[in-house]
Structures are given as C-alpha cells and as structure tokens.
Amino acid sequence: MLGALACVVLALIAGMIFFVFQKAWPSFTHNGFAWFSPWAGGNVDDELVHIFESPGEPSQYVYTMHAWPLIYATVLITFCAVVIATAFALLSSMFIVEFAPEGIRRVLEPVVRLLAAVPSVIYGLIGILVIVPFVGNHLVTSGQKDSVAGVIQLNGFSIGVGILILTVMITPIMIAIVVDALRAVPVGWREGSVSLGVNRWRALWTVSVRAARPAIVAAAVLATARALGEAIMLSMVTGSVGFAPNPLDGLIFFYEPGRPLAATIVDNAEGLSVVPFAQTLYAYAAVLLISAGFLSFTGWYIRRRLRRYTLSPI
Amino acid sequence: MSTPATTDSRAASLRRRLQGSKLPKLPRRNRDVLSEEEMVAWPFIDRLGVALAWFCGLLLIAISASIVIYMLVRGIQYVKLDALGHHPVVQSTTTITGTSGGYLDPIEGTLILTTLGTLIALPIGVATAVWLSEYGRPAWLARAVESGVEIVAGTPTIVLAIFGLLIFSKSAFGFLSFTAEGGAVFGRSFFIAGIMMSLIALPLIVGATREALQSIPAHVREASYSLGKDKISTIRRVLIPASRKGIATGTTLGMGRIAGDTAIVVILLGASLTLEKQGSTPVIGTLKGTGSTLTSYVYNNSPAGEGNAPQKAYAAAFILLVIVILMNFVVDLIARKGSDPWAR
16 A cells, blocks of 8 residues: 555656656757757747747747757856855865864754755845845946947846855755764774874865765765756846856856756746747756756766765765 | 763753752863864865865854844844735835735745645655655665655756646646636646645655654564564554654655745746635635745745835745744754654
8 A cells, every 4th residue: 555655656756757758849859959059059038039929820839949058057057056065065064073163063053954944035035135236236347347248238147146146055955964974984984094193184084075975976966956956046146148158258257147947947937828838948847857867866876886985874 | 972972962951950050060071172283283285174164164154144134134124013914915016105915825825835735745755755664665666766756856846846737737637726718727726836845845754754764673663563563553553653753854844845945836826916716615715726925925026026025025035034944943843852762
C-alpha cells in the first residue's frame, strides 16, 4: 500500500516531464538548433511579441525563437553567484566550526537559518527598492551610461545586482550542509595533523575541507538548482530585457541588464492563454527541467567518485 | 566530541539558574579560541585565510542584521494595525491614502494555502519516507523514488507552477477550479495552488522523516517484534511516535517554504486581490476560488508589479517576515525541546 503511494509520487514526476515536453515540442522542432545557438542572432523580446501576436490559425502560428540571450543570462548569473557563494559559504563554515568564539557562533547559527528562510520576494523587494536605485544613481557614472546609450539603458537594473542578491540567498543553504560535513570529520584526523606540527588553519584546510569535499559538491549542486530556478527575485531586479551582456565591455558589464529563463516565464505569465506563446514558455520550462535533472545526476556522480576519499556520510 | 558539548550546555543552564538566584558566578570554561600569539609564527597566507573566515562570518551577521532592521523600520513605519482586519481595496491610482484597505485577504490566503499544502504533503511525505526507510523493496523502485523526490526538490517552483496549470486546465479536473462558458477550465484556484505547493514541502518532509526513522536503533524494532507486534503496528505505534520530532521539523520547514513561495501563487492563484469565491458552498467555494497571498501582494505592489505601492509592499513584506521568523523559532523550539527517546 505504501509502495503504491511511492509509485504515485514517481508517476507524477514522470507525468510532469512528459507533459511539459509534449507541450514544448513544437517550439523546439520549428527552430531546430537555432533555439539554443549563440550565433542565431535576433532580438528575443521582438520574437516573443511576434509569437504573442501570431494569427489564430494553428497552421500560421509563429514559433521563431532564438533563446540564446536568456540561456546566456541564466548561465552567467547562476555561475557567478554559485562561484562566489561557494567561497563565501566555505569560509563562513570554517569560521563557524573552528574560529568563532562561542558567543558569535550562537548568534551565527540562527542567523544562517534566518537568511535561508527569508522568502525570495522580500529579497527582491529590498533589491528593487534599495539596491537598484543605489546602483543606478550612485555607482553607474553618466559617462558609462552615455557609452552604451545607443544599445541599452543603464538604470541600475542589472545582472550584477541579481548576482549579489542571489549569492546572499544561496550561501546559507550551502553553509548548513558544509558545516554539518566539517563537524562530521573525525576529530582524530585533525588532531593527527596538528600533532605533526601543522597549524590550525592548515589542519582544517588540508584535512577537514578535503574530507568534506563530497558535501561541498552536494551543497554547490543544491545551490545551483536553487539559483537556476530563482524567478521572482531575478525578474524584479535584473531589468527584464532580453539582452546578452558582453564580458568584453569591462566593468560596465555587471551594470547591464539581462533576463534569465525562469524570470521570463514569470514576466510573461499573462500570455499563457495564447497557444504558441504558451508552447514557447513551456520550452523554457523544459530546458530548466532538463538542467535540474542533469544537475542532480552530475552531483550524484561526482559524490560517488569522491566517496572513496572520505568517511563522510553524504 | 559530544560529551564536552553536553557538559558545556549543562554548565550554561546551571550558570543561568545560579545567576537568577544571585549566587556567585561559576568560572567560565576556558575555550580554545584562536589567540593572536598563536598566529604570530604563521605564514602570511594562513593568517589571511583566518582573517577572511572572520570577515565572511561577520559579513553574514551584518547582512541579516541590516535586512531585519531595515524591514523592521519600514514595517513600523507603514503597518497600520487596524488595516490587518480590513479587506484590500482595488485602486486604479497609485496614490496612497490612509484608507486604502488592509491585508486581511492576503493574510487569509497565506494561511489557507499553507494549511492546504501541508495537509496534502504531510501524509504523502511521511508515507513515502516510511516506505523508503522500512520497506524499500524492490531496490530499484526505492532508488527511483529517491531520485524522483530529489528531482522534485531540484525543480524550479516556476516549472511546477506552469506544469500545474497545464494539468489542471484539463477538463477532467474542472471540479477543482471554475469552468468558463465554452468548457475552458480556468485552472487556477486555492485547491490547485495547494496541490502544487505540497510538492515544495514534500522533499523536506520526506528527508526529515527518513533521517529520524533511520536514527532509531534496530533493537527498538526488534523489541517491538519480540512483543508480538507486526510490522505495520510497529510503524504506527513505535516508529512514527519516535520520529515525531523529525516529522515536525520537516513540516515546519515545508510550511515556511510554502508561505514564502511566490511563483506558484502568481501563476496558480489567479490575480485577484481579494478572495473570490466560486459557487455558494461555504468552504469549498473559497477553495475553488482565486485570491492572493502575502507574497503575491508584495510582488504586485512592488515596482515590478502592476500596483506599484512600495508602502503596502513593505508592510506586507514585514508581516511575511514576522511569520517566517516565527516559524524559524518554532523549528528551533522543536529541535531543542522535542522528545527524542533514543537520543543519548
């Protein structure tokens, strides 16, 4: 009986993957590789408008969609946020486990849980009402604004703000896992290295952190999944322009707007009643779903490969 | 490792009790905090590492303190206590007057949705965890269910939301929302949002319950079998009561996630500010209807939404933050006070 219930959960997931792909299929087949291609060109926002306004006849539906700017923004924001958050979370966990005085540690643990629990819409609200105006009015110089005025408007809504807030959002998730793993490392291992004359930082870095590598990978995978799917906060602060910021522009690049896939779905949710438009949005969802599945598989594989170096239970 | 920690907390509680009764303080235990003298001979790179670790830890405290204090200031500034009991008023202008309605409906919406999602997720989650931990055969099926739950945990909520819209817009599910003339099912209601919300809480409940079940020593099960109980009654009478703490922690975490989620609410709850009933049946009508929650209220009143009334957004966000902090506190309380009969 309980097994049947577990099977229902499984069937639900299979159904989710099946139905989303079935719905998304026309968008992929009409565009072929151009859907993903960085060289396809075209303006995503114009394409979305055309799809939205396509005629009612099913044979005349418009499907042209070159989603590269959205994919690029997703990958860019996720990658930067996860890299920064991994370093941040690792150092904070080491602080909590080894260096923090008792008083600070007692404060830090609930603080980490609180930061993990704050809803993304509150982060988004603070971003859009405090950080975005600050960046737009004080950090971006008018010279920088003029230099790209023909292409894009720099008003503070930017991928940089998105990366910053996303880092704060995913760091606590990682800290919770990494702290547990660092604490699970047998004390004798570290004591052994300290007794050989290594100082406490090196002992922690070369023994505990190494032994906790599978957990660090697990944490990074979880954080990546969270970052990929973050829609509300990013749709609020990254400017909602289907634009691919160019790293060759220099520092200004972080002030440029963009829009990841998940935020695009939220922004355009009103259009779900238009058939080809909905199919395009489900195509975004399918890409996100595939990435989530792929990510969980990669995490499992890397953890399995690293397991022989460690005793950690994860 | 565990012994010094418990004696330490015991000493702390003893000290607290003693301080209350005005007896002389116990001497503080000497903690092995890294001292400056110890670091003098370290290579520069190691000292830099320690400094960075300190910086990151203090930065975390600073970030959360600034968020909480900022929201507190804004909340005190804009929350009007009498507005808690009033329905929101739909306004076409963005000007704010003192009487622009309250947050009653969003608060009700959050409560309804959290209750509904938890009620659906709790039995399914506990049952799945029990099956995984106590039965788990055939092994390939258990492995598949396990990765299935992991995939649900990794799926973006926005994907869950539009998947829900896709499924529940089919005419077979018309009874869960309202059907427009012409047979099109609207596919947005409290029922539907609650069902999809339960998927957010599910992995948390499964994970926490499973962990609690696996931490029960095998001899407890054997003792129960030796008294003549079969597997099902062992699960019902021994294992589930013993893992109550884990279940409660997972559920509360799940409730926090449901209360804080926006994407599903924006897409699956319709866009109405007040609770719109469907039909005249009292409870079912509300659940079949559309509404708003605090999260969608914040989103719609932020500059990103249609409302653009930051004051209202701040006020609702403050209430939401208070709810989330309370839930956090409850988790803390459960973790500390909860009975864990086989803990050493």
